[in-house]
Amino acid sequence: MKTVLITGASRGIGEAIARKFASGGYNVVINYVSSQQKAENLADELTRNGVRAVAIRADVGDPVQAKLLVKQTLEIFGYIDVLVNNAGTALTKLLIDTKTSEIENLLLTNLLGTIYVTKEALPSMISRQYGKIVNVSSMWGVAGGSMETVYSASKGGIIAFTKAVAREVGYSNINVNCVCPGVILTDMTKNITIDDMKELENETALGRIGTPQDVASVVYFLASDEASYMTASVVGVDGGII
Numbered sequence: 001m002k003t004v005l006i007t008g009a010s011r012g013i014g015e016a017i018a019r020k021f022a023s024g025g026y027n028v029v030i031n032y033v034s035s036q037q038k039a040e041n042l043a044d045e046l047t048r049n050g051v052r053a054v055a056i057r058a059d060v061g062d063p064v065q066a067k068l069l070v071k072q073t074l075e076i077f078g079y080i081d082v083l084v085n086n087a088g089t090a091l092t093k094l095l096i097d098t099k100t101s102e103i104e105n106l107l108l109t110n111l112l113g114t115i116y117v118t119k120e121a122l123p124s125m126i127s128r129q130y131g132k133i134v135n136v137s138s139m140w141g142v143a144g145g146s147m148e149t150v151y152s153a154s155k156g157g158i159i160a161f162t163k164a165v166a167r168e169v170g171y172s173n174i175n176v177n178c179v180c181p182g183v184i185l186t187d188m189t190k191n192i193t194i195d196d197m198k199e200l201e202n203e204t205a206l207g208r209i210g211t212p213q214d215v216a217s218v219v220y221f222l223a224s225d226e227a228s229y230m231t232a233s234v235v236g237v238d239g240g241i242i
Protein backbone atom coordinates (compact mmCIF):
# COMPACT_ATOMS: atom_id res chain seq x y z
CA MET A 1 0.00 0.00 0.00
CA LYS A 2 1.37 3.43 -0.90
CA THR A 3 1.68 6.32 1.53
CA VAL A 4 1.10 10.00 0.88
CA LEU A 5 2.06 12.86 3.19
CA ILE A 6 0.00 15.98 2.52
CA THR A 7 0.79 19.22 4.31
CA GLY A 8 -2.17 21.46 5.14
CA ALA A 9 -4.72 18.72 4.54
CA SER A 10 -7.30 19.67 7.18
CA ARG A 11 -9.42 21.70 4.78
CA GLY A 12 -9.69 23.19 1.30
CA ILE A 13 -7.45 21.88 -1.48
CA GLY A 14 -5.39 19.70 0.89
CA GLU A 15 -8.52 17.98 2.18
CA ALA A 16 -9.63 17.24 -1.39
CA ILE A 17 -6.17 15.84 -2.15
CA ALA A 18 -6.39 13.60 0.94
CA ARG A 19 -9.78 12.28 -0.17
CA LYS A 20 -8.52 11.66 -3.71
CA PHE A 21 -5.49 9.64 -2.58
CA ALA A 22 -7.58 7.70 -0.03
CA SER A 23 -10.03 6.78 -2.78
CA GLY A 24 -7.02 5.49 -4.71
CA GLY A 25 -6.10 3.22 -1.78
CA TYR A 26 -3.24 5.25 -0.31
CA ASN A 27 -2.43 5.50 3.39
CA VAL A 28 -2.74 9.19 4.17
CA VAL A 29 -0.94 11.53 6.56
CA ILE A 30 -3.05 14.63 7.11
CA ASN A 31 -0.87 17.47 8.37
CA TYR A 32 -2.46 20.55 9.95
CA VAL A 33 -1.36 23.39 12.21
CA SER A 34 -4.50 24.51 14.07
CA SER A 35 -7.62 22.65 12.80
CA GLN A 36 -7.12 19.59 14.99
CA GLN A 37 -10.78 18.52 15.05
CA LYS A 38 -11.19 18.80 11.29
CA ALA A 39 -7.98 16.88 10.63
CA GLU A 40 -8.90 14.11 13.09
CA ASN A 41 -12.45 13.84 11.74
CA LEU A 42 -11.08 13.50 8.23
CA ALA A 43 -8.59 10.85 9.35
CA ASP A 44 -11.40 8.90 11.07
CA GLU A 45 -13.60 9.14 7.99
CA LEU A 46 -10.87 7.93 5.64
CA THR A 47 -9.97 5.11 8.02
CA ARG A 48 -13.62 3.97 8.12
CA ASN A 49 -13.48 3.89 4.32
CA GLY A 50 -10.68 1.33 4.40
CA VAL A 51 -7.29 3.05 4.34
CA ARG A 52 -4.97 4.01 7.21
CA ALA A 53 -5.07 7.73 7.86
CA VAL A 54 -3.51 9.79 10.63
CA ALA A 55 -3.59 13.47 11.50
CA ILE A 56 -0.27 15.01 12.56
CA ARG A 57 0.11 18.55 13.86
CA ALA A 58 3.17 20.45 12.66
CA ASP A 59 3.91 24.00 11.64
CA VAL A 60 5.78 23.37 8.40
CA GLY A 61 7.52 26.73 8.73
CA ASP A 62 9.36 25.49 11.79
CA PRO A 63 12.26 23.25 10.72
CA VAL A 64 12.12 21.23 13.94
CA GLN A 65 8.42 20.49 13.49
CA ALA A 66 8.88 19.76 9.78
CA LYS A 67 11.55 17.21 10.70
CA LEU A 68 9.28 15.62 13.32
CA LEU A 69 6.39 15.44 10.84
CA VAL A 70 8.47 13.36 8.45
CA LYS A 71 9.98 11.29 11.29
CA GLN A 72 6.53 10.42 12.68
CA THR A 73 5.25 9.57 9.20
CA LEU A 74 8.18 7.21 8.62
CA GLU A 75 7.72 5.63 12.07
CA ILE A 76 4.03 4.94 11.35
CA PHE A 77 4.16 3.90 7.69
CA GLY A 78 7.82 3.07 7.02
CA TYR A 79 8.13 5.10 3.82
CA ILE A 80 6.69 8.04 1.89
CA ASP A 81 5.79 7.37 -1.73
CA VAL A 82 4.26 10.78 -2.34
CA LEU A 83 4.81 14.14 -0.68
CA VAL A 84 2.36 16.94 -1.46
CA ASN A 85 3.54 20.34 -0.20
CA ASN A 86 0.20 22.09 -0.05
CA ALA A 87 0.19 24.04 3.25
CA GLY A 88 -0.11 27.72 2.56
CA THR A 89 -1.44 31.02 3.70
CA ALA A 90 -2.42 34.18 1.82
CA LEU A 91 -1.87 37.88 2.39
CA THR A 92 -3.75 40.49 0.39
CA LYS A 93 -2.45 44.01 0.91
CA LEU A 94 -0.18 46.62 -0.59
CA LEU A 95 3.49 45.87 -0.05
CA ILE A 96 4.01 49.30 1.52
CA ASP A 97 1.39 48.43 4.16
CA THR A 98 2.84 45.01 4.94
CA LYS A 99 4.68 44.49 8.24
CA THR A 100 8.06 42.76 8.28
CA SER A 101 6.60 40.08 10.57
CA GLU A 102 3.82 39.38 8.02
CA ILE A 103 6.39 39.04 5.23
CA GLU A 104 8.49 36.66 7.30
CA ASN A 105 5.54 34.54 8.44
CA LEU A 106 4.19 34.12 4.93
CA LEU A 107 7.57 33.14 3.50
CA LEU A 108 8.11 30.75 6.40
CA THR A 109 4.88 28.85 5.78
CA ASN A 110 4.66 28.91 1.99
CA LEU A 111 8.25 28.78 0.81
CA LEU A 112 10.46 27.62 3.67
CA GLY A 113 7.79 25.10 4.76
CA THR A 114 7.95 23.50 1.32
CA ILE A 115 11.74 23.46 1.44
CA TYR A 116 11.96 22.08 4.99
CA VAL A 117 9.50 19.21 4.50
CA THR A 118 11.06 18.27 1.15
CA LYS A 119 14.56 18.27 2.67
CA GLU A 120 13.41 15.90 5.42
CA ALA A 121 11.46 13.58 3.10
CA LEU A 122 14.17 13.20 0.46
CA PRO A 123 16.70 10.93 2.23
CA SER A 124 14.21 8.04 2.58
CA MET A 125 13.02 8.53 -1.01
CA ILE A 126 16.61 8.52 -2.27
CA SER A 127 17.44 5.34 -0.37
CA ARG A 128 14.34 3.64 -1.87
CA GLN A 129 15.09 5.13 -5.31
CA TYR A 130 11.44 6.09 -5.58
CA GLY A 131 9.41 9.17 -4.82
CA LYS A 132 6.92 11.69 -6.15
CA ILE A 133 6.78 15.26 -4.91
CA VAL A 134 4.05 17.66 -5.93
CA ASN A 135 4.25 21.26 -4.78
CA VAL A 136 1.27 23.58 -4.73
CA SER A 137 2.25 26.95 -6.15
CA SER A 138 -0.24 29.43 -7.65
CA MET A 139 -1.00 31.31 -10.84
CA TRP A 140 0.34 34.35 -8.96
CA GLY A 141 3.71 32.61 -8.74
CA VAL A 142 3.80 32.74 -12.55
CA ALA A 143 2.03 36.00 -13.29
CA GLY A 144 2.62 38.06 -10.15
CA GLY A 145 -0.40 39.67 -8.54
CA SER A 146 -0.92 43.23 -7.37
CA MET A 147 -1.77 43.26 -3.61
CA GLU A 148 -0.27 39.75 -3.51
CA THR A 149 3.42 40.61 -3.81
CA VAL A 150 4.81 38.55 -0.95
CA TYR A 151 2.44 35.67 -1.73
CA SER A 152 3.53 35.85 -5.40
CA ALA A 153 7.18 35.81 -4.34
CA SER A 154 6.61 32.76 -2.15
CA LYS A 155 4.84 30.91 -4.95
CA GLY A 156 7.41 31.94 -7.56
CA GLY A 157 10.04 30.59 -5.19
CA ILE A 158 8.20 27.27 -5.08
CA ILE A 159 8.32 27.07 -8.88
CA ALA A 160 12.09 27.68 -8.96
CA PHE A 161 12.58 25.24 -6.07
CA THR A 162 10.54 22.58 -7.88
CA LYS A 163 12.67 22.84 -11.02
CA ALA A 164 15.93 22.85 -9.07
CA VAL A 165 15.11 19.86 -6.83
CA ALA A 166 13.81 17.93 -9.85
CA ARG A 167 17.24 18.32 -11.43
CA GLU A 168 19.00 17.32 -8.23
CA VAL A 169 17.09 14.09 -7.57
CA GLY A 170 15.96 12.89 -10.99
CA TYR A 171 18.66 10.21 -11.11
CA SER A 172 17.19 8.79 -7.89
CA ASN A 173 13.90 8.14 -9.72
CA ILE A 174 12.16 10.96 -7.90
CA ASN A 175 9.76 13.18 -9.84
CA VAL A 176 9.21 16.73 -8.63
CA ASN A 177 6.46 18.82 -10.19
CA CYS A 178 4.22 21.66 -9.22
CA VAL A 179 0.68 22.82 -9.85
CA CYS A 180 -0.41 26.41 -10.16
CA PRO A 181 -4.08 26.69 -9.23
CA GLY A 182 -6.09 29.71 -10.34
CA VAL A 183 -9.04 30.86 -8.22
CA ILE A 184 -10.34 27.93 -6.19
CA LEU A 185 -13.31 28.01 -3.80
CA THR A 186 -11.89 27.48 -0.30
CA ASP A 187 -11.54 29.42 2.97
CA MET A 188 -8.63 31.24 1.32
CA THR A 189 -10.92 32.88 -1.23
CA LYS A 190 -14.07 33.24 0.88
CA ASN A 191 -13.53 36.96 1.46
CA ILE A 192 -13.52 37.80 -2.24
CA THR A 193 -16.70 39.81 -2.93
CA ILE A 194 -19.41 38.33 -5.15
CA ASP A 195 -18.74 41.02 -7.77
CA ASP A 196 -14.99 40.32 -7.81
CA MET A 197 -15.67 36.58 -7.98
CA LYS A 198 -17.96 37.13 -10.99
CA GLU A 199 -15.21 39.15 -12.66
CA LEU A 200 -12.61 36.44 -11.99
CA GLU A 201 -15.03 33.82 -13.30
CA ASN A 202 -15.44 35.82 -16.52
CA GLU A 203 -11.65 35.97 -16.90
CA THR A 204 -11.39 32.18 -17.10
CA ALA A 205 -11.65 30.47 -20.46
CA LEU A 206 -14.03 27.92 -18.96
CA GLY A 207 -16.33 30.49 -17.37
CA ARG A 208 -16.19 29.04 -13.87
CA ILE A 209 -14.25 29.19 -10.62
CA GLY A 210 -12.27 26.06 -9.73
CA THR A 211 -13.02 23.51 -7.05
CA PRO A 212 -10.55 21.81 -4.69
CA GLN A 213 -11.32 18.57 -6.56
CA ASP A 214 -10.15 20.17 -9.83
CA VAL A 215 -6.72 20.61 -8.24
CA ALA A 216 -6.71 17.26 -6.43
CA SER A 217 -7.13 15.25 -9.62
CA VAL A 218 -4.15 16.93 -11.30
CA VAL A 219 -2.00 16.42 -8.20
CA TYR A 220 -3.04 12.76 -8.15
CA PHE A 221 -2.08 12.34 -11.80
CA LEU A 222 1.33 13.98 -11.28
CA ALA A 223 1.98 11.63 -8.35
CA SER A 224 1.06 8.57 -10.38
CA ASP A 225 3.29 6.41 -12.54
CA GLU A 226 1.18 7.61 -15.49
CA ALA A 227 3.21 10.83 -15.18
CA SER A 228 6.58 9.13 -14.74
CA TYR A 229 8.24 11.11 -17.57
CA MET A 230 7.11 14.42 -16.07
CA THR A 231 9.48 16.25 -13.78
CA ALA A 232 10.32 19.93 -13.22
CA SER A 233 6.92 20.68 -14.77
CA VAL A 234 4.75 23.62 -13.83
CA VAL A 235 1.14 22.73 -14.50
CA GLY A 236 -1.61 25.34 -14.51
CA VAL A 237 -4.98 24.37 -13.02
CA ASP A 238 -6.68 27.69 -13.55
CA GLY A 239 -9.50 27.28 -16.06
CA GLY A 240 -7.41 29.22 -18.56
CA ILE A 241 -7.35 32.45 -16.54
CA ILE A 242 -3.78 33.44 -17.42
Ligand code: NAP
Nearest residue numbers: 008010012013032033034035059060087088138184186188
Ligand atom coordinates in the same frame (compact mmCIF):
# COMPACT_ATOMS: atom_id res chain seq x y z
P1 NAP B 1 -7.05 26.96 3.08
O1 NAP B 1 -8.43 26.47 2.83
O2 NAP B 1 -6.85 28.24 3.79
O3 NAP B 1 -6.22 25.78 3.82
C1 NAP B 1 -4.90 26.00 4.19
C2 NAP B 1 -4.32 24.71 4.75
O4 NAP B 1 -2.94 24.94 5.06
C3 NAP B 1 -5.00 24.30 6.05
O5 NAP B 1 -5.06 22.89 6.10
C4 NAP B 1 -4.05 24.85 7.12
O6 NAP B 1 -4.09 24.12 8.33
C5 NAP B 1 -2.71 24.61 6.44
N1 NAP B 1 -1.65 25.45 6.97
C6 NAP B 1 -1.56 26.79 7.00
N2 NAP B 1 -0.41 27.17 7.59
C7 NAP B 1 0.24 26.02 7.96
C8 NAP B 1 1.45 25.76 8.60
N3 NAP B 1 2.27 26.74 9.01
N4 NAP B 1 1.81 24.46 8.80
C9 NAP B 1 1.00 23.45 8.41
N5 NAP B 1 -0.18 23.65 7.79
C10 NAP B 1 -0.55 24.93 7.57
O7 NAP B 1 -6.25 27.15 1.70
P2 NAP B 1 -6.43 26.44 0.27
O8 NAP B 1 -7.15 27.37 -0.59
O9 NAP B 1 -6.91 25.05 0.43
O10 NAP B 1 -4.90 26.47 -0.20
C11 NAP B 1 -4.08 25.31 -0.23
C12 NAP B 1 -2.85 25.65 -1.06
O11 NAP B 1 -3.26 26.03 -2.37
C13 NAP B 1 -2.06 26.83 -0.51
O12 NAP B 1 -0.68 26.59 -0.68
C14 NAP B 1 -2.50 27.99 -1.38
O13 NAP B 1 -1.54 29.00 -1.45
C15 NAP B 1 -2.69 27.27 -2.70
N6 NAP B 1 -3.55 27.97 -3.63
C16 NAP B 1 -4.86 28.24 -3.32
C17 NAP B 1 -5.65 28.91 -4.25
C18 NAP B 1 -7.09 29.24 -3.99
O14 NAP B 1 -7.68 29.97 -4.80
N7 NAP B 1 -7.71 28.73 -2.93
C19 NAP B 1 -5.10 29.31 -5.47
C20 NAP B 1 -3.77 29.02 -5.74
C21 NAP B 1 -3.00 28.34 -4.82
P3 NAP B 1 -5.12 24.53 9.53
O15 NAP B 1 -6.49 24.18 9.03
O16 NAP B 1 -4.69 23.70 10.67
O17 NAP B 1 -4.97 25.99 9.72
